[in-house]
Each structure stands twice: as C-alpha cells, then as structure tokens.
Amino acid sequence: MSMIADFYGGKSILITGATGFLGKVLMEKLFRTSPDLRVIYILVRPKAGQTLQQRVFQILNSKLFEKVKEVCPNVHEKIRAISADLNQNDFAISKEDMQELLSYTNIIFHCAATVRFDDHLRHAVQLNVTATQQLLLMASQMPNLEAFIHISTAFSNCNLKHIDEVIYPCPVEPKKIIDSMEWLDDAIIDEITPKLIGDRPNTYTYTKALGEMVVQQESGKLNIAIIRPSIVGATWQEPFPGWVDNINGPTGLIVAAGKGFLRSIRATPMAVADLIPADIVVNLTLAVGWYTAVHRPKSTLIYHCTSGSLNPCNWGKMGIQVLATFEKIPLERAFRRPKADFTTNNVTTQYWNAVSHRAPAIIYDFYLRLTGRKPRMTKLMNRLLRTLSMLEYFINRSWEWSTYNTEMLMSKLSPEDQRVFNFDVRQLNWLEYIENYVLGVKKYLLKEDMAGIPEAKQHLKRLRNIHYLFNTALFLIAWRLLIARSQVARNVWFFIVSFCYKFLSYFRASSTLKV
Ligand SMILES: CCCCCCCCCCCCCCCCCC(=O)SCCNC(=O)CCNC(=O)[C@H](O)C(C)(C)COP(=O)(O)OP(=O)(O)OC[C@H]1O[C@@H](n2cnc3c(N)ncnc32)[C@H](O)[C@@H]1OP(=O)(O)O
Ligand SMILES: NC(=O)C1=CN([C@@H]2O[C@H](COP(=O)(O)OP(=O)(O)OC[C@H]3O[C@@H](n4cnc5c(N)ncnc54)[C@H](OP(=O)(O)O)[C@@H]3O)[C@@H](O)[C@H]2O)C=CC1
Known part of the structure; x- marks a missing residue:
C-alpha cells in the first residue's frame, strides 16, 4: 500500500499552471495513483479562442490521460476548472469560486510561471513574484490547508557555481521590486533591468529567485516546501516514455536538429547536461507534498530535483545520441540531413552560422522566390539563432547542486512508495532515455506517423x-x-x-x- 497515494485520497488539491507541461503530468499522476481524491481545482484562463471547458476537455482527451480514464472513469467530475488570471488582482476569481477554494483546499501545488527568458521584467515580476505573494495570502486564509508546494527552478541561483538547498537573498527586496513595477514606466524598467538581474542571464531566473524570497518571507504559519527542478525533459517512464508537448528547453533544439535547421551549436560537449525527466519531478513533488503535510518540518525545506551529481550526462553524449536516433527514426520533410557540430569559440560559431545556417536559408528563399512562393527560411533561421543565443548560457557551463534534502526524503519513503513515486535518477539509462525522448518528440509533439519512416x-x-x-x-x-x-x-x-x-x-x- 502506498502511503503517499493514500494520503491524497479524499483531498481537495489546488494546482496553478495545470495546463502547462509539468502541470499536466502532475495532474495525470495524481488521478492515476489516487483516483479517490475529492477534487482537483485548477486555475485556468481562457486562451487562443478556447473556453475553460474546451481547454480541460482537450487535456483530458489527450493521449497523456488514456490510462487515467481506465482507473478513474469519472475524472471529468473530479476536475474543477476555475476561471483565473494570475496577472489580475485576486486572480480575477469570482466570489463564489474564491469561497469554495478557501473552504476546501488541502494542498496547493504552485506551478504557474512565465518561463520565457526574454519576458519584460514587469510581466515576469507580476507572474513569478506578485502572483506567488497573492497565492500565499490566499493560502493563509485556508483553514484546511496542509501544505503549499512551490515549484521554482534549479537555475534561480545560476549566478553561483555550487548551490545548496537554501534560499540566497537578492540585493533588492522583492517587495521593493513589486512596488516599483507599479509606478515605473517601461523605458525606465528597461534601463534598470540589466542592473537588477546582475550576473543572471535573464529576467526568468531573476524573478524565480525573487519568488523564492517571497515564499520564505510570507510563509507565516504555512507548511511550505520549494522544489527546484533543473531542465525538465520528456517523461522517463510514466505514464509512458517520451511524452512531451512543448518546445521549451532542449525539445525545440531536438526538433530543429531533426528537421536539419540546426547544424551547429555553441556548446561545451563536456559540460553537464542537467536534464531531469518530467515524471521524476512530479514524483518528487507528490512525495514532498505528503512529507510536508504529514511530517511538518520546522523550516521551509528546499529540494533540488537535478541529475548532475547523481547520474551525470554531458551535452556531447546527448547530442550524439539525438543524432544517432534520427539516423534510425528520421523526422518527416527535413530541410537538410540531421547533423549538428558543437563549436566552442565565437569565431567558429560565427563562421558556421554563416555557412550552415544563414547561407542555406538565403539560397532556399531565393529558390522559393524563383518558384513564385513566399520566402520564409531566413526569418525562421534568425529566430532559431536568437533562441540559440538565449540557451547558450546553459549549455556552456556546469553547476553543482547539493541534493541532501532530496536524498533524505528518499530514505523516508517505504519501499512501495519508492517504487510508485520513484525519483531516483540513478536508475535512469541516459541513452535509452534520450532515444525515447526523440521518439516522443516525433510522436507526441510533432504528431508524425511511424508509418512514414521509410x-x-x-x-x-x-x-x-x-x-x-x-x-x-x-x-x-x-x-x-x-x-x-x-x-x-x-x-x-x-x-x-x-x-x-x-x-x-x-x-x-x-x-x-x-x-
Ligand atoms: C544534436 C543537437 C541536440 C542538442 C540538444 C542540446 C539542447 C540544449 C538545450 C539547452 C536548454 C537549456 C534550457 C535551460 C532551462 C533552464 C531551466 C528552466 O527553469 S527554464 C524553463 C524552460 N523555459 C524555456 O525553455 C523558455 C525558452 N524559450 C524562450 O524564452 C522563447 O521561446 C525565446 C525567447 C527563445 C524565443 O522567443 P520568440 O522568438 O518570441 O518566440 P516563441 O517563443 O513564440 O517561439 C518562436 C519560435 O522560436 C522557436 N523556439 C522557441 N523555443 C525554442 C527552443 N528551445 N529550441 C528551438 N526553437 C525554439 C519556435 O519553434 C518558434 O518557431 P516558429 O513558430 O517561429 O517557426
Ligand atoms: N520546463 C522546465 O524546463 C522547467 C520548469 N520549471 C518550473 O516549472 C513550472 C512549470 O513549468 P512548465 O510546465 O514547463 O511551464 P509551461 O509554460 O508549460 O506552463 C506554465 C503554466 O502557467 C500558466 N500561466 C501562465 N501565465 C498565467 C496567467 N497569467 N494566469 C494563469 N495561468 C498562467 C500557463 O497557463 P496557459 O496554459 O494558460 O498559458 C501554464 O499552465 C514553472 O514554475 C517553471 O518555472 C523549473 C525548471 C525547469
């Protein structure tokens, strides 16, 4: 009998960011292992012309939820979508909905965030800092709340080389930043952004660090824990290997390599590729929720959900395996053959960008023009190069994250829980995982048919x-x-x-x- 699965039985759980990559995997696992939970409240905003109900319907009818429907046939009744926008005051939640949330919620998993690296500081602060503060305020009014689990990122302190499971303060207090965003205009914010983010590479990592400070400062009497995953990749085992449905992190580059757009990348082959499968993150998150609620640690514990210190893989090995998989299982309608070289200095990077990226795009656009079609490859290539420049920071450095709390938690689990909520990354075989990841990109993200391989x-x-x-x-x-x-x-x-x-x-x- 799994103690963790049992714990979530009968509970009312609130998830923010449930429509996102991690949120969906979290919801799926909860329904599959604790089908007797009372309800999962999800805060959703209408988007891309879809109503709340349409968004939920689409998620529940996706391949990811196939197994859930077998163990929890009434899953539609157990999910309650609440209209909310985390950018608005009180999240623009109606009075009735708010009353229901305050009265019944037992556990909160706060996953929502803006994960864009180039987001304007005002927006990143609003979502990653102010919304976290508001949610904590809401949580403090919930009489039945047992645990508040905040999802941060292992890169919130990427300005450091060795990172412990502690909160590192930022020079300017989050409250001051929140206040200033209310009256400063965009031009001034643009000017002070580089000074505020300091030696962090982007507004995302900076505002996630501020978000952690807010959690620490506003925790009050709440039982809180923070989880810091590194680079979240496709699922390893559950509900099936290789599930992924967005292009963030390495996924976009895997697509670009498979389609033959990405031919060279400025990356250090020996740098640690600290990838962590989404199902490992979710298993740890659920275990942390249980531990925080039942054992009530005296202080806010931080858990690193990383792979580098326990089972390291490097970018070189990952790149080779990605390309080897594309040899066997290519993507459809590739622009060029999959082949990507790693370069390590600026001059060779510029050279290969000109020869392998820009020149073929210009030639192809010329061909499109000649045949009376609209040129598009140069634009696409420029966006890819811009994306590469933003990811480069993370693929040319290695970090060490201590995993003391994560290992402590693993030792507290029963053998059954260690099996059902497995977050032991040492058991992962990277070559097998990467092959399944690439296959998953083809099947679940690009929706390509395996019959089209010949x-x-x-x-x-x-x-x-x-x-x-x-x-x-x-x-x-x-x-x-x-x-x-x-x-x-x-x-x-x-x-x-x-x-x-x-x-x-x-x-x-x-x-x-x-x-
Ligand atoms: C053999 C080779 C294989 C080697 C593999 C090596 C892999 C290395 C990967 C390293 C990843 C490191 C990530 C570190 C993550 C830190 C952890 C977190 O917490 S962070 C949490 C994770 N957060 C993130 O990962 C966020 C990263 N992403 C961003 O911040 C933004 O997307 C952006 C600023 C990069 C582009 O903004 P903007 O130009 O406004 O555009 P849009 O957003 O609207 O997308 C437009 C176009 O860009 C395209 N595209 C997008 N992403 C990627 C990609 N990854 N890749 C490729 N392409 C990508 C996309 O296809 C689209 O094309 P199209 O429709 O035009 O044809
Ligand atoms: N992916 C990764 O590699 C990593 C992610 N993380 C962290 O994990 C968490 C989840 O990330 P991930 O699932 O990848 O991100 P996604 O971008 O896939 O999901 C973000 C979620 O936040 C929601 N959201 C964004 N803005 C609002 C808003 N204004 N109101 C309501 N909801 C909103 C999105 O809703 P909508 O669908 O409407 O846009 C979506 O559900 C984040 O906190 C992130 O920082 C940490 C380390 C690595």
Whole structure:
C-alpha cells in the first residue's frame, strides 16, 4: 500500500499552471495513483479562442490521460476548472469560486510561471513574484490547508557555481521590486533591468529567485516546501516514455536538429547536461507534498530535483545520441540531413552560422522566390539563432547542486512508495532515455506517423544526393574561376589531367596485353 497515494485520497488539491507541461503530468499522476481524491481545482484562463471547458476537455482527451480514464472513469467530475488570471488582482476569481477554494483546499501545488527568458521584467515580476505573494495570502486564509508546494527552478541561483538547498537573498527586496513595477514606466524598467538581474542571464531566473524570497518571507504559519527542478525533459517512464508537448528547453533544439535547421551549436560537449525527466519531478513533488503535510518540518525545506551529481550526462553524449536516433527514426520533410557540430569559440560559431545556417536559408528563399512562393527560411533561421543565443548560457557551463534534502526524503519513503513515486535518477539509462525522448518528440509533439519512416528515409537520401550534387557543382565553379585567374592553379590542373591520362593509357595497354 502506498502511503503517499493514500494520503491524497479524499483531498481537495489546488494546482496553478495545470495546463502547462509539468502541470499536466502532475495532474495525470495524481488521478492515476489516487483516483479517490475529492477534487482537483485548477486555475485556468481562457486562451487562443478556447473556453475553460474546451481547454480541460482537450487535456483530458489527450493521449497523456488514456490510462487515467481506465482507473478513474469519472475524472471529468473530479476536475474543477476555475476561471483565473494570475496577472489580475485576486486572480480575477469570482466570489463564489474564491469561497469554495478557501473552504476546501488541502494542498496547493504552485506551478504557474512565465518561463520565457526574454519576458519584460514587469510581466515576469507580476507572474513569478506578485502572483506567488497573492497565492500565499490566499493560502493563509485556508483553514484546511496542509501544505503549499512551490515549484521554482534549479537555475534561480545560476549566478553561483555550487548551490545548496537554501534560499540566497537578492540585493533588492522583492517587495521593493513589486512596488516599483507599479509606478515605473517601461523605458525606465528597461534601463534598470540589466542592473537588477546582475550576473543572471535573464529576467526568468531573476524573478524565480525573487519568488523564492517571497515564499520564505510570507510563509507565516504555512507548511511550505520549494522544489527546484533543473531542465525538465520528456517523461522517463510514466505514464509512458517520451511524452512531451512543448518546445521549451532542449525539445525545440531536438526538433530543429531533426528537421536539419540546426547544424551547429555553441556548446561545451563536456559540460553537464542537467536534464531531469518530467515524471521524476512530479514524483518528487507528490512525495514532498505528503512529507510536508504529514511530517511538518520546522523550516521551509528546499529540494533540488537535478541529475548532475547523481547520474551525470554531458551535452556531447546527448547530442550524439539525438543524432544517432534520427539516423534510425528520421523526422518527416527535413530541410537538410540531421547533423549538428558543437563549436566552442565565437569565431567558429560565427563562421558556421554563416555557412550552415544563414547561407542555406538565403539560397532556399531565393529558390522559393524563383518558384513564385513566399520566402520564409531566413526569418525562421534568425529566430532559431536568437533562441540559440538565449540557451547558450546553459549549455556552456556546469553547476553543482547539493541534493541532501532530496536524498533524505528518499530514505523516508517505504519501499512501495519508492517504487510508485520513484525519483531516483540513478536508475535512469541516459541513452535509452534520450532515444525515447526523440521518439516522443516525433510522436507526441510533432504528431508524425511511424508509418512514414521509410518515406522520411527516402527524403533524406534525396537530400544527400542534392548535397553531393551541389558541392560538386560548387567545387567545379570555384575551380574554373581559379584556373582562369591563377597560373599555379592552371599548372596543377594540367599536371592532374596529364597524370590521369598517363594512368589510363597504362591501364589500357596492360589490359590489351593480357588479352
Ligand atoms: C544534436 C543537437 C541536440 C542538442 C540538444 C542540446 C539542447 C540544449 C538545450 C539547452 C536548454 C537549456 C534550457 C535551460 C532551462 C533552464 C531551466 C528552466 O527553469 S527554464 C524553463 C524552460 N523555459 C524555456 O525553455 C523558455 C525558452 N524559450 C524562450 O524564452 C522563447 O521561446 C525565446 C525567447 C527563445 C524565443 O522567443 P520568440 O522568438 O518570441 O518566440 P516563441 O517563443 O513564440 O517561439 C518562436 C519560435 O522560436 C522557436 N523556439 C522557441 N523555443 C525554442 C527552443 N528551445 N529550441 C528551438 N526553437 C525554439 C519556435 O519553434 C518558434 O518557431 P516558429 O513558430 O517561429 O517557426
Ligand atoms: N520546463 C522546465 O524546463 C522547467 C520548469 N520549471 C518550473 O516549472 C513550472 C512549470 O513549468 P512548465 O510546465 O514547463 O511551464 P509551461 O509554460 O508549460 O506552463 C506554465 C503554466 O502557467 C500558466 N500561466 C501562465 N501565465 C498565467 C496567467 N497569467 N494566469 C494563469 N495561468 C498562467 C500557463 O497557463 P496557459 O496554459 O494558460 O498559458 C501554464 O499552465 C514553472 O514554475 C517553471 O518555472 C523549473 C525548471 C525547469
């Protein structure tokens, strides 16, 4: 019997960010392992022309929830979508809904955030700091609340090399930042942003660090824990391997490599690729929820959900395995053959960006124009290069995260809970995981049919032939131009031609003799 699954039985659980990548995996696991939970409240905003109900319907009818429907057939009745926008005062929740949330909620999992690296500081503060503060205020009015679990990121202190499971203060108090965002105009915020974020690479990591400070300062009498996952990747085992449905983190680059857009990347092959599968994050999160509510630690515990210190993999190994998988299982309609080189300095990066990224895009756009179509490749390539420049910070450095609390928690679980809520990353085989990840990208994110693999392989063969033909033509043109301009090149050319002629004559003479 799983104590953790049992604990969530009969509970009313509030999840923010339930429509996001991690939130969906969290919800799925909760329904699958504790089908007798009372209700899951999710705070959802209408989006992309879809109503709340349509969004929930779409999630529950996705492949991810197939197993849930078997163990919890009435899952539709157990999910209660509440209209909310975390950017608004009181989250724009109606009075009745708010009353219900305050009266019944037992556990809160706060996953919602803006995860964009280039978000304007005002918006990032609103969502990652102010909304966290408001949610804590709400939580403090919930008489039946047993635990508040805040999802942060292992990179909130990426300005440090060694990171412990503690909260590191930022120089300016979060309250001052929140206040200033109310009266400063955008131009001034733009000006002070680099000074505020200091040696962090973006507003995301900075505001997640501020969010943690808010949690610490506003915790009051609440039972709170913070989870810091590193780079969340596709699922490892549950509900099935390789599930992923957005392009954040490595996923977008895997797609770009498989489609042949990404041909070179500025990355340190030996740097640790601190990936962590989404199901491991979710298992730890649920275990932390149980431990925080039942054991009530005296202080706010922080749990690092990282892989580097226990089972390290590096970017070089990951890149090789991604490409090896694309050899066996290619993506459909690739632009070029999957091949990506790692470069480590600025000059080679600039060179390969020009030769492998920009030039093919320009040539392809020229071809599109010639055939009367709208050019689009240069624009797409520029966006990819911009994305690469934002991710580079994370693929050229290694960090050490201590995992004392996470290991302590693992030792507190019963053998059954260690199995059902497995977050032991040491058991993960990276090569197998990456292969399933790439397959998952093809099946669940790009929705490509496996029956199309032979055609995709044919397409790659055609691309290879075009590549050889193009290179040969290029070589001949370059050579012809060189011969026209240089005596040395002409001499070399005559030497090669006469050598070939002599060789052929000798070969013909000897074969005539044999006859
Ligand atoms: C063999 C090679 C394989 C090697 C694999 C190596 C992988 C290394 C990956 C390292 C990842 C490190 C991540 C570190 C994460 C820190 C952990 C967290 O807490 S952070 C939590 C995680 N947070 C994040 O990961 C957020 C990162 N993302 C962002 O902040 C923004 O998307 C942006 C600023 C990069 C682009 O903004 P903007 O230009 O306004 O555009 P939009 O957003 O609207 O998307 C537009 C276009 O960009 C495209 N695209 C987007 N993302 C990627 C990608 N990852 N990739 C590729 N492409 C990407 C997308 O396809 C789209 O194309 P199209 O529709 O035009 O055709
Ligand atoms: N993915 C990763 O690699 C990592 C993620 N994390 C953390 O994990 C958590 C979840 O991340 P992930 O699932 O990847 O992110 P997603 O971007 O997939 O999900 C973000 C969620 O927040 C919701 N949200 C955003 N803005 C609002 C708003 N104004 N009102 C209501 N809801 C809103 C989104 O709703 P909607 O669907 O309406 O947009 C979505 O449900 C975050 O706290 C993130 O910082 C930490 C480390 C790594």
